[in-house]
Amino acid sequence: MPPRHGVDATRVVLRPDLWDGRVPTVAEALLAAPPLAGLTGDALAAQHAAGEVVDLDGAPVDLDGPVVRPTPVYLYRGLPDEFDVPFELRILHRDDSLVVVDKPHFLATMPRGQHVTQTALVRLRRLLDEDALAPAHRLDRLTAGVLLFTRKPSERAAYQSLFADRLVHKEYRAIAPVAERLADPVHIANRIEKTSGDLRALVVDGPVNAISDISLLGVRDDGLGEYRLIPHTGRTHQLRLHMAGLGVPILGDPLYPTVDPELASAPERGDFSRPLHLIASSLRFVDPITGVERHFVSDRR
Structure with a gap:
């Protein structure tokens, strides 16, 4: 996906780890991924509905599907609160x-x-x-x-x-x-x-x-x-x-x-x-x- 407001889409590689003896869904793995800290289920669902949660080929991923192999997923992360660095570039x-x-x-x-x-x-x-x-x-x-x-x-x-x-x-x-x-x-x-x-x-x-x-x-x-x-x-x-x-x-x-x-x-x-x-x-x-x-x-x- 192209950058949005100058910020690249985030790439997250989901791993097929077991959660309490079971395979997690793509949605569960995304919500637990450290690079996406703060992402909510509602926000993830909204991005998915807009076609903005995709795989390496740009195709929409199935949020309910299991993570059975290492899978790269691309989406736009929410922007964190940051102090403005008050110096000119x-x-x-x-x-x-x-x-x-x-x-x-x-x-x-x-x-x-x-x-x-x-x-x-x-x-x-x-x-x-x-x-x-x-x-x-x-x-x-x-x-x-x-x-x-x-x-x-x-x-x-x-x-x-x-x-x-x-x-x-x-x-x-x-x-x-x-x-x-x-x-x-x-x-x-x-x-x-x-x-x-x-x-x-x-x-x-x-x-x-x-x-x-x-x-x-x-x-x-x-x-x-x-x-x-x-x-x-x-x-x-x-x-x-x-x-x-x-x-x-x-x-x-x-x-x-x-x-x-x-x-x-x-x-x-x-x-x-x-x-x-x-x-x-x-x-x-x-x-x-x-x-x-x-x-x-x-x-x-």
Whole structure:
């Protein structure tokens, strides 16, 4: 089904699990699915009557039928109540293939969990009235900076492959306590893993999968340091974890080196006054469609 008001239909895979020794119906399984939390039986029935609960081929599903095999179902989820993120999503560049934005802090890249309309993807689709837009990569919700969207589904894989194949030179800027020893770039290579349901990622033993170069650029008037961070891989929370591991946690980080419950819960209470001081400041790559070198720089400081 096409996006509605910039929001894609939700895909839920129903599993043939037994409920009290019996096979559940499709309706029962949908109403119990975590991505559809809050969906009522009446709302599900109304969507089904409108032809908006469909299978992989777009055919209406039988809500009373049993779940006998893994079954993908598509429907429109209800939109959660969200605090409006009160910062502008600025467009840095637009052409036939790409839209490049300067994402603000606290705005997720794309819908996930309780963050749906307050995401860069949905905002941009609504702003440009363009449902084909899709992100070529992601930025963490708390990180601001350069974010790339594709306009043509036929070109999407080419741009996404640039990031997957590490063909994009990325630079970040961060504010953190001063460590003079980091005036010379430090190369960090370790293994980071993040378990579903755990807020924090961890450095663990095993083959390297997280590589960063970090250096101190200078000392600000307030006594804090400005750092250049160059990630060569893209693990979850990689730069935040590497900075904390060097003893210079990024200003405003609610998770590293330790969890700050007050700071972590602030955005969920509508408090956007203490952002993570981390910006994706620059992207550089050779365009896979035109062969031209591209360079996009954030205006944020």
